[in-house]
Amino acid sequence: MNLLRPFLAAVAAFLIWGFLPFYWKALKEINALEVLAYRIVMTFILLVFYHFFTNRNTLKKLFNIITLKKHVISSIFLASNWLIYVWGVVNNHIIECSLGYYLTPLVSVFLGGLIFKEQFSNIQKISIILATLSVLNIIVSLKIIPFIAIGLAFSFSMYSVFRKKSKLSSIDGLTVESFLLSIPFATYIFIYGSNLITISSTISFLLLFSGVVTATPLLLYVYSIRELPLSTVGMLQYIGPTLMFLIGLFYYKESFSLMYFLSFLIIWLAVILFTYESIKNR
Secondary structure: OOHHHHHHHHHHHHHHHHHHHHHHHHOOOOOHHHHHHHHHHHHHHHHHHHHHHOOHHHHHHHHHHHHHHOOOOHHHHHHHHHHHHHHHHHHHOOHHHHHHHHHHHHHHHHHHHHHHHHOOOHHHHHHHHHHHHHHHHHHHHHHOHHHHHHHHHHHHHHHHHHHHHOOOOEEEEEHHHHHHHHHHHHHHHHHHHHOOOOOOOHHHHHHHHHHHHHHHHHHHHHHHHHOOOOOHHHHHHHHHHHHHHHHHHHHOOOOHHHHHHHHHHHHHHHHHHHHHHHHOOO
């Protein structure tokens, strides 16, 4: 089997996610809630077109009361994650956002044990302890609580918990969730949204194109995980937060103290151990 195409698709997906801070930064003059609204609505529209041209019968199966009810909570956690992320980026917290996405796999493992009674290996326990120490170091030494990082990690992990109970694929699930969220957020755009005619043409384009930059990496990712070993995808997933970290530190020159660096060293060690354990068990 030729794995080059799915490998490149996975790399492309994580590169897009890694460089997205540039995109959301370009929309900093727009309220983060409005950016979220456009991101959700335009993603839904794009996914409807995707299903229409690939398998239009899928749409009929997705939009039924039972399926919609099962995805209400996951859609709320997804919207929360996206809002925290966009707000964090436009308010100069890109480094903290990257910390959140480094923490996410470890928090997901922790919640898996807590909710689904999954067993932790010794290395996973060490990784979770290190991740906890990383956050505690920030709280104690810098006297701040990294709400953005914690919010991103827990909102996406809780999203994963509720999506785990769903039988829908990633794309079908996102279609249902974006539909549920589009109802209130399309209303928000109609009542409170910017006039796309009077604002900058660049801003208008970026808002309307937000669905593409949201759905494209997801479609690439879904394609790649069908073909690649999960251990490979597991290693590649850290491309995104690493790029975000580098962009925040070197391009936007966000503040980064020695103690903050120590926390990142701890979380990087946790990630290395976690990835090693994942590869070893495949």
